[in-house]
């Protein structure tokens with residue numbers, strides 16, 4: 429029988445009542461003839477609570493025990509979902525990650541999936557089980573310890589199962605009804621997209637749109653898993669939600685498909701560093717060693733052999749970046765006059781695969797921001813994205829203006 433993967437996020441399993449609603453949806457797919465793999469998150473708020481317990485007990489915790497504790501939320505919902513399905517006379521059983529087994533690396537709290545052997549679950553399907561309820565977010569390391577995949581990791585569990593079982597689709601049930609052109613809380617004209625290409629979703633996911641864990645989209649793109657994002661709170665038709673799929677499956681789309689923003693960006697400038705071969709490596713090597721995620725980078729024109737180097741990174745990594753750079757200066761690896769951190773900035777990005785074939789998007793974006801009196805501090809581009817850093821107070825204004833000028837409220 430064809431296999432369908434259905435993933436329910438924390439808000440969709442937050443209460444017994446919601447688990448019942450989710451189970452009913454699973455029942456509908458079973459009656460259509462699918463064998464279903466259900467991936468569940470922990471009940472909303474549960475994982476945060478468990479992380480809190482760990483931090484309070486042991487601030488410099490053993491990551492293996494952190495995983496043992498925080499993975500437990502999913503075990504509860506997996507068992508409850510299986511029980512609920514059984515109450516509805518749907519043959520179902522729960523699986524913890526190690527039982528499948530979902531084999532991961534040993535990188536605790538950020539493990540990567542290595543393999544999902546399908547034999548155990550397939551044997552049960554062959555015996556008449558119709559639903560395998562699998563605890564998301566967790567796996568087992570080669571040395572037999574429980575691992576977790578990083579926050580939001582159930583999305584990645586779901587896509588990995590869809591790839592391993594060659595599922596017809598992977599439906600991600602959440603508390604929003606799809607992927608929007610931008611955040612509807614900021615731009616009231618934001619429109620739900622029927623389809624979006626993997627590459628675009630990847631940019632939007634990593635740029636701050638929080639619907640899907642970025643890694644899950646990477647994985648879906650690699651294995652060409654059709655992903656559907658939809659709400660578990662609304663009645664669903666067969667074409668509900670947003671389909672994240674290969675570019676070829678989208679006939680017509682706007683040049684820009686979405687505007688993403690990220691509030692938590694900081695801009696850091698190293699004033700007057702020597703302009704010599706190896707200077708970028710000397711600066712960004714230590715930053716990378718310190719785990720700082722550098723995003724945009726600009727090096728200014730040199731004057732008298734010295735230049736300014738500006739980069740952006742998440743606000744909560746500023747302290748780490750400062751320390752790494754100060755240490756590098758103390759060790760004599762680099763030399764700079766000053767380090768200026770501006771934590772009052774936001775990043776706004778226009779994303780769209782149409783940019784590959786159409787020019788003028790950047791010019792239009794810059795003109796729009798200038799008409800609104802918004803100063804651009806840093807610019808970065810890729811084939812399908814243009815990002816700018818602006819003062820945070822202009823973030824909403826910039827998002828709305830760009831959404832308007834690229835007419836994202838209208839379909840192509």
Ligand code: ASP
Pocket residue numbers: 437438469470475476501564565578579580581582583
């Ligand atoms: N419960 C985990 C978290 O909150 C995993 C997930 O829900 O995706 O991060």
Ligand code: MG
Pocket residue numbers: 437580583639641
């Ligand atoms: Mg999530």
